Structure formats: C-alpha cells, structure tokens
Amino acid sequence: MSGLFETWVYLAEQPLLWLTLTVGAYAIAYHLFMLTQGFALLNPVLVAILMIVATLMITETDYATYFEGAQFVHFLLGPATVLLAVPLVAQAQRLRRQWLPLSIALIAGSASAIVSALVIGRVLGLKADVVASLLPKSATTPIAMAVAEQIGGQPSLTAVLVILTGITGAIAGVPMLRALGERDPDIKGFATGVAAHGIATARAFQHSERAGAYAGLGMGLNAALTALLVPLIAWLAGLY
Amino acid sequence: MTALIASVLGLQLAGELLARWLGLPVPGPVIGMLLLFTALSIRGETPANLSKLANTVLGHLSLLFVPAGVGIISYLGLIAEQWLAIMSTLIVSTLIAIAVTAFILRWLKRPDPADAKPASERSS
Numbered sequence: 001m002s003g004l005f006e007t008w009v010y011l012a013e014q015p016l017l018w019l020t021l022t023v024g025a026y027a028i029a030y031h032l033f034m035l036t037q038g039f040a041l042l043n044p045v046l047v048a049i050l051m052i053v054a055t056l057m058i059t060e061t062d063y064a065t066y067f068e069g070a071q072f073v074h075f076l077l078g079p080a081t082v083l084l085a086v087p088l089v090a091q092a093q094r095l096r097r098q099w100l101p102l103s104i105a106l107i108a109g110s111a112s113a114i115v116s117a118l119v120i121g122r123v124l125g126l127k128a129d130v131v132a133s134l135l136p137k138s139a140t141t142p143i144a145m146a147v148a149e150q151i152g153g154q155p156s157l158t159a160v161l162v163i164l165t166g167i168t169g170a171i172a173g174v175p176m177l178r179a180l181g182e183r184d185p186d187i188k189g190f191a192t193g194v195a196a197h198g199i200a201t202a203r204a205f206q207h208s209e210r211a212g213a214y215a216g217l218g219m220g221l222n223a224a225l226t227a228l229l230v231p232l233i234a235w236l237a238g239l240y
Numbered sequence: 241m242t243a244l245i246a247s248v249l250g251l252q253l254a255g256e257l258l259a260r261w262l263g264l265p266v267p268g269p270v271i272g273m274l275l276l277f278t279a280l281s282i283r284g285e286t287p288a289n290l291s292k293l294a295n296t297v298l299g300h301l302s303l304l305f306v307p308a309g310v311g312i313i314s315y316l317g318l319i320a321e322q323w324l325a326i327m328s329t330l331i332v333s334t335l336i337a338i339a340v341t342a343f344i345l346r347w348l349k350r351p352d353p354a355d356a357k358p359a360s361e362r363s364s
Binding site: 022023025026030044045048049052053056057063066067070071073074076077078079080081082083084085086087088089090092093094097098100101102104105106108109110112113116117120121124125126130134137138140141142143146156157159160161162163164165166167168169172173176177180182184186187188190191192194195196198199201202203205209212218220223224 | 245267272276280290298308310329333335336344345346349
C-alpha cells in the first residue's frame, strides 16, 4: 500500500501526470460531445474543466502543481493564434469586400460587450475589482489579462471569466441567433467570434472552415479593439 | 515539417519582439498572425503542408483553453459567494454582444456575388 502511495507522490510531482490528465479529459469530453451529436451543454471545454477540477479537488492538488504539466498545452495557444492567418487568407477576398459592414458590427459588438458588463455588474452590486476583471471578458485570454491588470482587475480571475464567456458563447450563441431567425453562417461565426473569442471560434470551425474564418477574424479584431476600448470606457465611468 | 513549425514559432517570436519594442497593446501572437497573413497574401498561395498543420491545430483549438479554465479552482470561494451576480452579468452581457454584432451585420451586409448561383441551381 505504501508503494502505491509513494508512486502517487512521485507522479504528482511530475508534469507528465497533469499533461496526460488534461489531454485525456479533453479526449473523453470530446468523444461524449460527438456521441450526443454535439449536445450544446456538453461543451468539451466545460466538461473537461469540470472533470479536471474534480480530480484536483479529490487529490488535493493545487493549481500551480497542475499547471506545471498543463502549461505545455497552454503554450500552444500562441502558435495556434499565428496559424489563424491560414483560414483568413483563404477567405481574404470575401472578407475584403465586406470590410465596412464587418468594421461597424465589430465596433458596436465590442462596445456593447464592455458597456453591458459594466452596467449590469454595477446594478447587481459586484465589487469594483470584479467588474474591472469582467470588462475585457470578450477578448482572447492574454489581451484580457493585460487589460484587466491595467484597470485594477485581477488578471487570473479575468482568465477564468474569459473562458466562461467563451463557453457561454459556444453553448448559447448559435441557438439564440437561430431563435432570432439568423441563418447566415458568416454572421453567426463573426458575431460569436467577436463576443466569445477562441472558444466560439473553435466551435465555428466544427461547423465549417468558412464560419471559422469569420469567427477568427472577429476574435482577432476584437482583441485589438478591446485593448483600446476597455481603458477608455473604464476611465469615462470613473472606474480607476 | 520541422521547418514549418520553426517558422510558426519564429513568427510568434517576431510578434512578441515587435509588440515589446513598439509598445503595442496587442499580444505577440496576434502580430505573428498578421505577419503570416501578409506573407501568405504576398506569396499568393498557402503551401499544402501549412494548410494541413493549421487544420490539425485549429481543429482542436478548444483543448488549448482547458488549462486556463481549470484556474477557476482558485476562485471557487469568490464565485460561490457571488455566483449569481457574476454569471448573470457574464451571460447576459455576452448574449447582448452577440445579438448586437449579428443584428448590425445583418442590417449592413450585402449578399456576396461569389455566393450567387445561377437561378437554375437554386433549390427554392
């Protein structure tokens, strides 16, 4: 019995265990999602996170230890962002013809994401640092964390809120737009990409490469715009 | 394939350096994406193995968000305390942003001529 315990103590210190857990939990969650023909609430990111959080709580492992292993997966976000250029180039001509409608929709969507979070958060009585952490929630993680820090939020809380935003967009975005009568996959892709970044983009790629390109464009543009708008809106609102 | 991976990492690195030197508020990988976009636009075609690499990585983009999301474990206390207010704000605000973006785009977008099919091919 003590041999088993020693093995655990050894493995728990190694990145390999937590890397395997991350990829394994996602593989199971993805398989489950496919088995249910894409049942929205079984979003693979959400299910994988819940499985891993449960495992860490049961084994009393802290996040820093887990991240030693998971960082190898986390790191790939950078190269994956660079590779988003490939579907964008494939759709470039189409996107160029629509640059004006896309720009106006982007500005309206980006501003409404920030202002609505500010207003609703204040009305519901959230503390200033939690509101500040919520404002950049529609931007992709690295931007959102940097912006939150700039306006007095907590970057690590922002990372979590960004993921929850992405999951919300991936689960509820397309069903809501469908209920509103929207059928155009380009519009669905772009709108969810602007409001719910990479997780919605990943979801759009499962639909088609073209919807994914629109979502990736929305995500990339809103990353830059959020970095400019959040400090401005927070300053106007007297948040810092 | 290794040359390809090195190029992608190199573009990310170049993006990080440019962001730092020029003091840009945009993350390095996003600048790396713009650099790759420019290079491919000038070249006029995307090498087949680069398309393959992009499809493989982007097909499993969701996996890459899992480690950051597990960070919620450090905030279970805060979220348990204020979960209703936090989640209401987050969900309503996200749905508003999606609806506003889609509504404006629906209003302004013109049908793309490239999508138009001859009348005989239309199903309805």
